[in-house]
Each structure stands twice: as C-alpha cells, then as structure tokens.
Amino acid sequence: MESGRRTILDVLYNNQKISNDIAPFISKISHTDNFIGEADSISITLSDRENRWIGPWMPKIGASLNAALISSGWDTEKSIRRKLGYFEIDKIEVGGPPASLTIGGISVPESSSLRGEAKFRSWEKTTLKKVATDIAQRNKVQIYFDSSDNPTYDRVEQEYETELSFLKRLCTDAGLALKVTNNSIAIMDERKFEMATEVATIKRSSRNLKDYQFENNLTGTFRSCKVQYTIPKKKKTIHYTFTPSKGPKTDRVLIVNEEVKNEAEAMKLAKNRLRAENKKAISGSITIAGISPYYAGQTLILDEFGFFNGKYIITSVTIDSGSGSSTTLDLRKCLEGY
Numbered sequence: 001m002e003s004g005r006r007t008i009l010d011v012l013y014n015n016q017k018i019s020n021d022i023a024p025f026i027s028k029i030s031h032t033d034n035f036i037g038e039a040d041s042i043s044i045t046l047s048d049r050e051n052r053w054i055g056p057w058m059p060k061i062g063a064s065l066n067a068a069l070i071s072s073g074w075d076t077e078k079s080i081r082r083k084l085g086y087f088e089i090d091k092i093e094v095g096g097p098p099a100s101l102t103i104g105g106i107s108v109p110e111s112s113s114l115r116g117e118a119k120f121r122s123w124e125k126t127t128l129k130k131v132a133t134d135i136a137q138r139n140k141v142q143i144y145f146d147s148s149d150n151p152t153y154d155r156v157e158q159e160y161e162t163e164l165s166f167l168k169r170l171c172t173d174a175g176l177a178l179k180v181t182n183n184s185i186a187i188m189d190e191r192k193f194e195m196a197t198e199v200a201t202i203k204r205s206s207r208n209l210k211d212y213q214f215e216n217n218l219t220g221t222f223r224s225c226k227v228q229y230t231i232p233k234k235k236k237t238i239h240y241t242f243t244p245s246k247g248p249k250t251d252r253v254l255i256v257n258e259e260v261k262n263e264a265e266a267m268k269l270a271k272n273r274l275r276a277e278n279k280k281a282i283s284g285s286i287t288i289a290g291i292s293p294y295y296a297g298q299t300l301i302l303d304e305f306g307f308f309n310g311k312y313i314i315t316s317v318t319i320d321s322g323s324g325s326s327t328t329l330d331l332r333k334c335l336e337g338y
Contacts, residue, residue, distance in 0.1 A: 007291060007321045009044070010081075012066040013059065022046070025053070027100065028322035029069070031084050035296035035315045036177040036190070037168060039115070040107035042067060042087050045100055045322075053101040054094055063089045065105050069319065071291040082291060082319075085182045107181045114139050114164050114180065121158045127151065128170055132187055135163045142184035147176055149189065175272035177297075190275075193297050194313050194334040200294070202286065204304035210326060214284030214308045221281045222254040223247050225274040227266040229259055240266035242274060244337040248281050271338040282333035283315075284308065291319055292327040299334065310334075 009029055010019050028045040042065065046053050053059075067084040087105030094101050108115050114135075123131055128151045129143075136143035151174045158166040164180065167187075171178040177190040202209070224243035230236065240263055241253075256273050260266045286302075294300070299313050312331040319327050 006072050007325050008070040010068045010070055011044075012064075014063050015066075028320070030321075031067075031069070031319045033084075033181075033296045033317040034179070035193075035313070036179055038316075040085060040087070040181050042084060042105040043102060044105075045102045048094070048096075048099040048101045051099065054099070058101070059089055059092065059103055061089055061092065062110055065089060065103075069291060069321070071325065080291065080293060082293065108164070109139070109141065109183065113162075114141075115162050118160045118162055119158055120160050122155060123153065123157075124155045126153055126156065128153075128174060128176075128187070131156065131170065132167060132185060135167060136185045139163070141180075144184055144186040144188075146192075147187060147189040149174065149176070172276055173269075173272065175268075175275055188297075194299065194311075196299055198299040198301045198311060201301040201303055202288075203302075206288075208289045209286060210289050211287040212284065212305070213286075214282070214305065216282050216307070218248055218250050218281065221248040221250055221278045222252045222274060223250050225254040225256060225270040225277075227256045227258070227260060227270045227273075229257060229266070231261075238263060238266050240270055242267060242270035242338065244274070244335075246336045247274075248278060275335060275338050279335055280332055282308065283331060284312075285328055285330045287326050287328045289324075289326055291321065291325050292317075292329075294327065294329060300329075300331070302331075308333075 008023065009026060011022065025046040026044065027047050030043040032041050034040055048054055065087045067087065069082045069084060070079055072079040085107060087107055088110045089103055090106045090110050091104030092101065129145045132145065133143050168178050171187060175190065177188045179186045179188070204212070224241055224247065226241040228237060228239050231238070238260055254274060254277060256269060258269065260269055294314055294317055296314050296317050299311055301311055302309055311334045313334055314329050315332055316330040317327060
C-alpha cells in the first residue's frame with residue numbers, strides 16, 4: 001500500500017468473521033459493482049507460500065462471502081467503509097511461483113437456478129412484478145420492484161432460456177433495469193436514476209484522475225423509432241413514430257413490428273426500444289486513484305472534457321487494491337427526452 005494509505009478487507013465466510021485471519025495473506029482484491037444486466041463479482045488473491053490455502057484452509061465452492069472494504073489516508077482523516085455485498089464462491093484458482101490462491105465470488109447464488117438452467121414456462125393474465133416475484137420466491141431470494149410502470153401480459157413465455165435472461169428480456173422491453181445483488185432481484189426504472197441529482201463533478205484537471213477514455217459511436221444508433229402493428233381481428237393498423245429532440249446525428253429509423261393495443265402502448269414501446277439502442281452512443285471510463293465512494297447507478301457531471309462534458313450514469317465500478325488502489329468507473333451519457 002502507498003505510504004499512509006491502508007485498505008482492509010472486512011469479510012465473513014459462511015457467516016464467520018475471518019478478517020484478521022485472512023489479512024496477512026491478501027495480495028490483491030478486485031470487486032466489480034454492475035448497474036444492470038450483469039452480476040456483481042469479487043476476487044481475492046492470497047499468498048500461499050506455506051501451502052495452507054491449497055491444503056487445509058482451502059475455501060469451499062458455494063460458501064458465502066459477505067464483504068466490505070475499509071480504506072483510510074485518501075484525502076481524508078476518516079476511514080471510509082464501502083459495503084461490497086453478498087457473494088457465493090464459484091471459482092478457486094491456484095498458481096505460482098510464488099504460490100497463490102484466488103477466490104472468485106459472484107452475487108447470483110449458485111445454489112439457485114437463476115443463471116445456469118434453461119427452462120420453459122408460461123404465465124397468463126399477469127404482470128412483470130408477478131413474474132419476477134414468482135422467480136424470486138422459487139430461488140429463495142428477495143424481490144425489490146421500484147417502478148411506477150408494471151407491464152401487463154395476456155400471455156408471456158420463458159422460451160428455454162435462463163431465468164435471468166428471461167427477466168432481462170422482459171425488463172429491456174419495458175425500459176426497466178434488472179440487477180441481482182445481495183441475495184435479491186432488483187427491477188428499477190433506469191430513467192429515475194438518470195434524472196437523479198448527480199453525486200459529484202469530476203474534472204479532467206483533478207489530481208486523482210489517473211486515466212480516461214471516451215467514444216462517440218454512431219454504429220447501431222437510430223434517429224427515430226417507428227412502431228407499426230396490425231390488429232388481426234379489427235384489420236386496424238397502429239402507427240407511431242418517436243423522434244427525440246436530441247437524438248444521434250443519423251438518418252436511420254428503427255422499425256418495430258410487435259403487438260400493441262393502442263397508440264399509447266406504441267409510444268411507450270418506441271421510446272423503450274430506441275433507448276435500448278441509443279443509450280451507449282456516448283460512453284467511456286475513468287480511473288481514479290484510491291477507493292472512491294461511487295456506486296453503479298449514480299450520476300456524475302464531467303467537466304473539462306470538451307465535447308464529452310455532461311451528465312453521465314455509472315454503469316459499473318471496479319475497485320482494484322494491491323500494491324496501490326484504484327477505482328475505475330464505466331460511464332454512459334444520460335439520454336434526454338426518453
């Protein structure tokens with residue numbers, strides 16, 4: 001660690017505190033907090049010159065980890081505690097020389113069937129919240145639903161896909177965000193996060209900024225979205241085209257031919273599909289020295305980056321701590337108007 005700067009891992013293994021036991025062996029810690037679509041992960045690398053970890057102390061696959069990082073000496077006299085969350089060990093790796101063992105953990109319980117088993121199941125006369133609740137209860141995890149919009153379905157099918165892939169598909173169609181963390185499934189309105197007050201402003205001149213990369217990519221983006229659907233029994237065709245006021249500089253139109261019952265549904269579908277295609281048009285990453293207090297889903301203002309100035313949402317946070325510590329933020333620019 002750098003002079004005067006310390007990072008301590010506070011960890012429970014199968015609900016037993018092992019922080020002091022593991023501390024002398026830790027050579028590297030990495031943690032990634034994802035906003036949507038991907039599980040959170042943790043990696044702990046241990047020095048094993050005495051062959052303890054490859055022998056009697058070897059952790060068990062499927063064991064639980066509940067972890068936090070405590071850092072001090074980074075521009076503040078106070079210690080900062082960062083909760084990392086709940087994980088299940090899904091990977092053990094050994095290597096050398098020098099001998100080491102790396103513990104890998106993931107926030108999706110391996111004891112569940114959320115991500116490893118393709119299934120077919122159908123629901124009728126139901127809602128997204130009810131489908132998500134059924135899946136959460138079957139896998140013995142909590143459900144957190146934070147959206148005023150709760151889509152309804154006459155019939156919806158899980159088409160030989162994993163439960164996480166199925167829920168992700170439904171959430172994408174509804175313009176909502178899906179996250180699995182701390183033994184729970186969370187479904188949230190991504191727009192609410194983008195509209196939230198930014199937690200900080202980061203300038204290019206900041207002395208803690210180690211690295212940055214940004215891109216403006218028109219590939220796969222669209223100027224507008226046109227929804228058209230003919231109701232078979234009524235022989236009536238519903239048309240709706242949505243064009244945002246500040247969309248990408250392209251003439252491409254996204255055509256969507258999916259069932260809608262009225263123009264209001266067509267408008268919602270057009271906005272959601274265009275958002276899904278365009279939200280990564282302006283994206284980037286920044287790396288900051290030390291363990292920063294930012295979490296995936298928060299918003300930031302970037303300044304002194306010229307064309308890339310503006311409001312961004314954090315899509316993932318990766319913390320690496322070893323001989324030094326750093327925090328890498330993956331970002332995308334917040335969309336306006338949809």
